[in-house]
Amino acid sequence: MSTTSSDPLSALEALPGVADAVNSVRKAVDRVYGHRVMRRRSNEVTAEAALRGARGSAALSGADWNLEEVRRRTDFRGDGETATMGAALRLTAEAGQLLSIWRQSPLRVLARLHLVAAGGSTPEGAVGRPRLAGEQVDEPLIEATVPGLQEMAGRLDGLSRLVMAGSSAPALVTAAIVHGELLALRPFVSHNGLVARTAERIVLVGSGLDPKSICPAEVGHAEQGRAAYVAAFEGYLSGRPEGMAAWIAHCGRSVELGVRESTAVCEALQRGAA
Template identity: 70%
Template sequence: MSTTASDASSAPRPEDPLATLAALPGVPGAVDSVRKAVDRVYGHRVMRRRSGEVTSEAALRAARGSAALSGADWALEEVRRRSDFGSDAEARTVGAALRLNAEAGQLLSVWSQSPLRVLARLHLVAAGGAGVSDRTVGRPRLAGEPVVEAPGAGAAAPAGGGTVVRSDGASVAEVPNAEVPAPVPPVGTPLPDADEVAARLDGLARLVITPSAAPALVTAAVVHGELLALRPFGSYNGLVARAAERIVLIGSGLDPKSICPAEVGHAELGRAAYAAAFEGYVSGTPQGMAAWITHCGRAVELGVRESTAVCEALQRGAA
């Protein structure tokens, strides 16, 4: 979806594209279901005294889920016990996801004023120590620069093998499919050129900072989907997109303590369902957009379920 928005003002816009999306069939129900689920977990008795522990556990599980969608599907206990995240591409992906979740909460105030600064910072954090050239880190890609989602011992490819593409559409390397599982959406999704990326990022930023009547779920889903579609950076775009979704959900007040990890739900719903829902976003049709937003809503609900289980375990003394 190519985002456009008018200049920011102190009141919601007469033309509010996010509010229009919020009214699509199925979306109001998803929004209501998410709100009720979030309210329930925030009302859990464990949250009165031990919310910090729930937040920490949610962050760990969110990082594991996001990394799994980017091709590094590690068991939770493996993520918990590891201290070295620089040994190979999968380890670097997990490390990047952990760093992003630690950083997201520090960027809330900046996000509401300058989303592009936050996105640059997120990419810088994700790519730290990944061996990515300094000139490509923390800025949108330029014409001819490749997109390699998981830098390291081989790049991610579509299922069955494939090519890594430059932003002008030319292939630059054949990639064996056995080295690193493909992140989703696959690299074969049409890649916007650098000029289109710049224009649409500007539109997304305007959309974010301009007041809207849309619920947080809708804004978060659009931010997430647009960043997946653009792949604005040379690496780690999926991780950055999901971290940005998290920032919207926290900063909006829907999940202020960051205990409802949508990344867990996205991973639980599965890579195929994630990719299929994203195709709806890319289509730009009302049905496709509604399908993507409701998919994101279900992911939040599953994240709530995960944190509710953590609360129950803490209450029993089992965690």
């Protein structure tokens, strides 16, 4: 995305449908935060949202497990789907520890996220750093051409500068762009999708939109399905205004579906307490 504006993200709010998506998300988030259960049992809702968010993110990376199986398991060591699920759970737990660092050093946070996700399943020398020449990217679902090293490094630095500079853009817009750009760049040799969705969560929480982390967008991304996720992402990759708007709207709908999930959790807790 190229623009001469000092706040390039702010211009995206003017794209068709984006303001409506932002307003819809804000209203949905306000509703779940106003639920009576949130006054007394918000920690339980946060914990459940983390579990369901991790399950959703892992599903998009090829580990589509039943929620009860995720809840039952205690050992996520292994290869394939088990390792993916374990990585998603570790990332969700780690995200809350990195909120204070994100705006000061987003690249440091991304390196930490990759280290947390890939440790034990990726060659040690490739963990926690951007990919090097000749290294292949293993990313389930996303088949778009991987940018070359020079383009990747330049755009990653640009994204970092945008985050550090801050923006007047709504949290949804910033989160969608961070998510989309990391997915487009795939800066690591593995686990890029999991890292990108965790970064989206960090933006939504750190911005104050979802301070208790109870609106897991990952749930909504998974619920809309892998085909819809890829189609929306292709809109982002196109760079065209309508494609960017569609991606932001897709991310907004994902947050709203995450809100719906946590609202159901609140209702279940309320019934149990009655």
